[in-house]
Amino acid sequence: MLTFVAGKAAGDGRLAACAPQISFGATRRLRITGVKRENFLRSRPDVGYNRPMLQTARPKKKSQPKAPVHEKYIEAFRWILLTRTFEEKLASMYRGGRITGGVYVGKGQEAVSVACGIFLQKGDIFAPLIRDQAGRSAFGEPLVDVARTYFGSRTGPMRGRDGNIHRGSPRDGQLAMISHLGAMVSVVVGSLMAKRGRGEKNFIGLTTIGEGGMQTGASHEGMNIAAVEHVPLVVVATNNHYAYSTPNDREFACANLVDRARGYGFEGYELDGTDLAQCLDVIGTAVKRARAGRPPQLVVASILRLAGHGEHDDFSYVTDDIRKEPFAIDCLQRADAFIKERELADAGTLQRWREEAAEEVENAFSAAQKEPVPTGEEEDWCAISTRDLVDAIE
Amino acid sequence: MSITYLEAIREAQAKLLRDDKRVFIYGQDVGGSFGGAFKATKGLAKEFPGRVLNTPISEDAMVGTAIGAALEGMRPIVEMQFADFSSIALNQILNNAGTHYWRTNIPVPITVRLPSGGTKGSGPFHSQSMESLYAHYPGLIVMTPATVEDAYTMLIDAVAIDDPVVYCEHKYLYYHLKADNLPNDRMAVGKARIARTGRDLTIVSYSAMLHESLSAAEEIAKEGFEIEVVDLRTVKPLDTATVLASVARTGRLLAVGESFPWGGVTAEVIARVSTEGFHLLDAAPARVNAKDTPIPYHPNLWSTHRPSAKLIATKARQLLRE
Structure with a gap:
């Protein structure tokens, strides 16, 4: 028996059928947190990480009826493909010494991330973190801006003043993260309060965090204040089982991170982040519920980070045992297999999508590479916009 | 009112x-x-x-x-x-x-x-x-x-x-x-104000320490010295021009602040005057800050920890003798 929050029998696509009909009454299918979980191992010192917070879906028996595929499944898959292709190229450029600073990829987390971006609309606020390329792209960030930021192009959104994943376009609703984890949660809360104050309707905010970032004071303050202000916020937390190199059992001691939802006054769900269908179902539903005026939503996804913290990190601390866990499955491979199994696309189409992704990536990098980089002499060394209040220090 | x-x-x-x-x-x-x-x-x-x-x-x-x-x-x-x-x-x-x-x-x-x-x-x-x-x-x-x-x-x-x-x-x-009243006019942000004119020494201060500095200036006036007191108003941006113009008139600088002594506003004022107006100084600049300890509870300790008009006057007299 599975303990999916999405329902006992949930598997690929299971909730796609019912998501549009979600009711907020007694028949709702998503488990709201607070149900007591039995037989849960808090930690296993011999393993070095907490047992997975949920079991990954086993292959379904052939006799089970196939649920309809989520309407955004293919679109989401193609964003994942694009992201993976882009980040593989990025990593290879880093290894070739062509990128300064760090490269941070979302390998293994793309299914969760794409579901964070794909349901957002103009007028929404998205505050992504470091492994959210798929979500950023799905919400409209041009790929060339990513390449520009990594190259430090003067034309890019950060103009060489900040790099890699520290980028955004606040005027388009994509906030520019700072490195200090949890800091963006309350920023989204404030943006949502302002929108509400202006009389805007039907907007939400979504921010992402990891199980590592959930342990900061800022994260706690931000989630608490979100519930106090009752803003339409979705927090998607991905437990990738390591805060840099530190495993779960040195990160937190609660039985299950999703239980914090009740503590904050959020509604909470957990999901298998390797399963794109479930990511779309659960996060899509959380977005819908936030839009409908429910309390803030917490989604906790379980995955294994399939790369280092950054490309400088060989992630040798990831044990063989944890690599065998169900949550260590690559979401892209799983989605690829699902598409083939359900015959959503033939081999030729899949190949064409890969080629188109490669071409788009190539175009983004080659365009950004041609652009001028900043120079110290020409830079406008001014940290405030009010020019007559610049401190005239020598 | x-x-x-x-x-x-x-x-x-x-x-x-x-x-x-x-x-x-x-x-x-x-x-x-x-x-x-x-x-x-x-x-x-x-x-x-x-x-x-x-x-x-x-x-x-x-x-x-x-x-x-x-x-x-x-x-x-x-x-x-x-x-x-x-x-x-x-x-x-x-x-x-x-x-x-x-x-x-x-x-x-x-x-x-x-x-x-x-x-x-x-x-x-x-x-x-x-x-x-x-x-x-x-x-x-x-x-x-x-x-x-x-x-x-x-x-x-x-x-x-x-x-x-x-x-x-x-x-x-x-x-x-x-x-008496709320003001009708305002001074531009970022501009320091000459709170008291003088010719013998410039005290640069701000916030509550302005008033301690003004008291010290009044005290010393009885001894025949006229101290100019500059109120920074904003510490960033720091109105170096007004400070330098004052030091050009007096030749002596004492910077007073209530924050801890290591680094900070008073250090910045002295650094700027020393680098940009060294030739204007007739004596080494000096400063008064709180002590380099946490701020104490008991009033006897607190009034010693915090720069007072008395301490500022003592420091000013030393500078005037140099």
């Missing part, structure tokens, strides 16, 4: 709320009928419903929320209950608000009010002056009003400025300082 420094801060906020729909006040205990730990927002929640909001004890989230609202066009004023607690919000103020314009070309118009400085019996965690710390980081304006008039006009200016402003209001001045 007379109005105190604290009432001026309240009146400025009332005016801001009245004149500008984008303004709201966010802080601990500022709302309801309570009106803040020092009553700087008394009555405002009733007069402006939904715009003077109590927050949880979450300094980081208070400022984070203000940043988010500012990015969406609001002009939030965050009240820290005490300046000391803004240390919890340092990350949001310095790393988020302070870097945002530089990084994204979009400024963050928030005003963070810090009830600052020592009062009798307040001890290590309700007495700090943090202007030096905030001034050290790029991207912020740091105001330190020393008069009722400045408390009023500079808070209105702070909210109008598109960049983040740390507004250090001095608790010692809340009730001690009175003016």
Whole structure:
């Protein structure tokens, strides 16, 4: 028996059928947190990480009826493909010494991330973190801006003043993260309060965090204040089982991170982040519920980070045992297999999508590479916009 | 009629709320009928419903929320209950608000009010002056009003400025300082003021220390020396030109501040005068700060820890002898 929050029998696509009909009454299918979980191992010192917070879906028996595929499944898959292709190229450029600073990829987390971006609309606020390329792209960030930021192009959104994943376009609703984890949660809360104050309707905010970032004071303050202000916020937390190199059992001691939802006054769900269908179902539903005026939503996804913290990190601390866990499955491979199994696309189409992704990536990098980089002499060394209040220090 | 420094801060906020729909006040205990730990927002929640909001004890989230609202066009004023607690919000103020314009070309118009400085019996965690710390980081304006008039006009200016402003209001001045009326005119932000003219020595000061410096100047005037006292008003930007012009007249410099001695505003004033106006000095510049210990509780210790008019006068006499 599975303990999916999405329902006992949930598997690929299971909730796609019912998501549009979600009711907020007694028949709702998503488990709201607070149900007591039995037989849960808090930690296993011999393993070095907490047992997975949920079991990954086993292959379904052939006799089970196939649920309809989520309407955004293919679109989401193609964003994942694009992201993976882009980040593989990025990593290879880093290894070739062509990128300064760090490269941070979302390998293994793309299914969760794409579901964070794909349901957002103009007028929404998205505050992504470091492994959210798929979500950023799905919400409209041009790929060339990513390449520009990594190259430090003067034309890019950060103009060489900040790099890699520290980028955004606040005027388009994509906030520019700072490195200090949890800091963006309350920023989204404030943006949502302002929108509400202006009389805007039907907007939400979504921010992402990891199980590592959930342990900061800022994260706690931000989630608490979100519930106090009752803003339409979705927090998607991905437990990738390591805060840099530190495993779960040195990160937190609660039985299950999703239980914090009740503590904050959020509604909470957990999901298998390797399963794109479930990511779309659960996060899509959380977005819908936030839009409908429910309390803030917490989604906790379980995955294994399939790369280092950054490309400088060989992630040798990831044990063989944890690599065998169900949550260590690559979401892209799983989605690829699902598409083939359900015959959503033939081999030729899949190949064409890969080629188109490669071409788009190539175009983004080659365009950004041609652009001028900043120079110290020409830079406008001014940290405030009010020019007559610049401190005239020598 | 007379109005105190604290009432001026309240009146400025009332005016801001009245004149500008984008303004709201966010802080601990500022709302309801309570009106803040020092009553700087008394009555405002009733007069402006939904715009003077109590927050949880979450300094980081208070400022984070203000940043988010500012990015969406609001002009939030965050009240820290005490300046000391803004240390919890340092990350949001310095790393988020302070870097945002530089990084994204979009400024963050928030005003963070810090009830600052020592009062009798307040001890290590309700007495700090943090202007030096905030001034050290790029991207912020740091105001330190020393008069009722400045408390009023500079808070209105702070909210109008598109960049983040740390507004250090001095608790010692809340009730001690009175003016006859609210001002009609204002001095430009970023300009220092000559609070007292003189010819023998320049004291550069700000906030509550301005008044200790003025007392010291009056004391020394009896001995035949005329001390010029400069009120910086904002410590960032620092009006070096006015300071240098004063030192050009007097040839001697004493910098006075209430914050801790290592680095800081007084060190900055001396560094600038020494590098840009060394030829103007007839004696080595000097400074007076609080002691390099946490701020003590007992009034006997506190009054020694904090620079007093007596200590400033002693230091000034030494300088005048050189």
